[in-house]
Amino acid sequence: MKKEPLRFNKDGKFKIMLIGDLHEYYDMKSDNAAAKVDDTLNLLTKAVNELKPDLVIYLGDNARAATESQMRSIISRITYPVSVNEIPFDLVFGNHDRECEVPLETQLKLYQEHENCYAFNADDSISGCGNHNIVIKSHDGEKDMFNLWLIDSHNLYEDSSRSYYDVVHEDQLEWYKKTAKELAEKNGGKPIPSLVFQHIPVPEEYELLREAKPHERLDSVQGHKTYSDKYYVLKPQVEGYLGEAPAVPDFNGGEFAAWKEAGDVLGAFFGHDHMNDFVGFVDGIMLGQCKTASFRVYTDGCRPGVRTITLDENNIENVQTKMYHFKDFGLKSKSLDPYMRHVTDRQDMKLKVYGTAIGTVAAVTAAAVAVNKVSKAKKKK
Numbered sequence: 001m002k003k004e005p006l007r008f009n010k011d012g013k014f015k016i017m018l019i020g021d022l023h024e025y026y027d028m029k030s031d032n033a034a035a036k037v038d039d040t041l042n043l044l045t046k047a048v049n050e051l052k053p054d055l056v057i058y059l060g061d062n063a064r065a066a067t068e069s070q071m072r073s074i075i076s077r078i079t080y081p082v083s084v085n086e087i088p089f090d091l092v093f094g095n096h097d098r099e100c101e102v103p104l105e106t107q108l109k110l111y112q113e114h115e116n117c118y119a120f121n122a123d124d125s126i127s128g129c130g131n132h133n134i135v136i137k138s139h140d141g142e143k144d145m146f147n148l149w150l151i152d153s154h155n156l157y158e159d160s161s162r163s164y165y166d167v168v169h170e171d172q173l174e175w176y177k178k179t180a181k182e183l184a185e186k187n188g189g190k191p192i193p194s195l196v197f198q199h200i201p202v203p204e205e206y207e208l209l210r211e212a213k214p215h216e217r218l219d220s221v222q223g224h225k226t227y228s229d230k231y232y233v234l235k236p237q238v239e240g241y242l243g244e245a246p247a248v249p250d251f252n253g254g255e256f257a258a259w260k261e262a263g264d265v266l267g268a269f270f271g272h273d274h275m276n277d278f279v280g281f282v283d284g285i286m287l288g289q290c291k292t293a294s295f296r297v298y299t300d301g302c303r304p305g306v307r308t309i310t311l312d313e314n315n316i317e318n319v320q321t322k323m324y325h326f327k328d329f330g331l332k333s334k335s336l337d338p339y340m341r342h343v344t345d346r347q348d349m350k351l352k353v354y355g356t357a358i359g360t361v362a363a364v365t366a367a368a369v370a371v372n373k374v375s376k377a378k379k380k381k
């Protein structure tokens with residue numbers, strides 16, 4: 001079905017809302033599932049109603065099911081808050097989306113059963129599922145103003161001795177370069193400003209981090225795989241939160257270099273790392289994380305959230321982005337206990353580490369006092 005082209009609003013703005021790592025699945029009985037689903041759907045509903053996005057993008061690790069009919073119902077569940085408001089949505093697939101019995105091609109068709117789904121597969125001959133781009137037209141519909149790339153970043157790499165996670169493949173990059181060139185040609189030879197959306201981040205995210213000093217160790221994260229010999233914190237100019245190591249591929253597939261060469265990409269946004277929501281610039285390109293919006297997965301206390309990206313056709317290179325967490329909407333969790341409603345998982349972990357350290361010091365001190373008392377008592381004899 002032919003979709004209405006996306007357009008900037010009359011005020012020149014266009015707002016995208018990102019939903020990361022829902023990991024929604026069929027089981028509604030075990031592990032406090034109903035309360036967790038309620039929390040997640042309340043977040044999505046509130047976010048859609050308050051933020052009023054023009055487009056919603058699901059950033060991968062969206063859904064898991066054993067059968068096609070289960071998958072249909074899960075997709076309906078996670079897209080309902082968006083569809084009921086007739087807001088267009090798009091999506092990329094994540095590594096866990098392929099760890100279920102329903103193939104990606106079938107999942108894509110199930111999403112496409114929803115009239116407001118803009119996802120499709122641009123080229124069946126290239127790697128992955130659902131690679132495509134969509135253009136946003138000027139408010140009067142006359143001009144192609146902005147472009148969005150939605151890229152499949154796959155799952156694990158075929159040779160685990162070289163990398164744990166896969167990279168975006170060469171044939172995808174060739175498709176990207178060819179399509180970006182065609183768009184630029186239609187635009188009088190000038191690249192169309194673009195953003196990239198994909199599940200697994202590019203290795204360049206580590207350029208937003210610096211090695212932690214010894215006294216910062218408790219506030220740092222240990223790098224992932226290739227980067228695991230160091231602990232990291234965010235560089236000062238990077239905004240947001242680093243809750244875990246960016247789980248990037250262990251070698252560079254050249255995607256970031258391809259963006260620089262084509263000259264169209266202003267920024268790229270990723271999911272995959274459920275606790276991270278930082279954003280910063282590498283070589284002038286904005287790299288942003290969106291943390292999970294779900295209470296069904298490992299997360300960060302009361303801080304699952306969504307990210308908005310606001311574009312302005314009158315100032316096209318000015319991309320504004322902001323995270324909105326569950327607690328920012330004034331929502332109260334049904335699934336978290338009162339303690340976890342007030343701390344994040346990272347804070348909880350740190351408190352435990354401190355608690356253990358204090359406990360150990362107290363135990364050592366008590367033991368020393370006891371030994372001292374015994375030796376004094378012995379001396380008295």
Ligand SMILES: [Fe+2]
Nearest residue numbers: 021061096272
């Ligand atoms: Fe995930």
Ligand SMILES: [Fe+2]
Nearest residue numbers: 061094095272
């Ligand atoms: Fe993932």
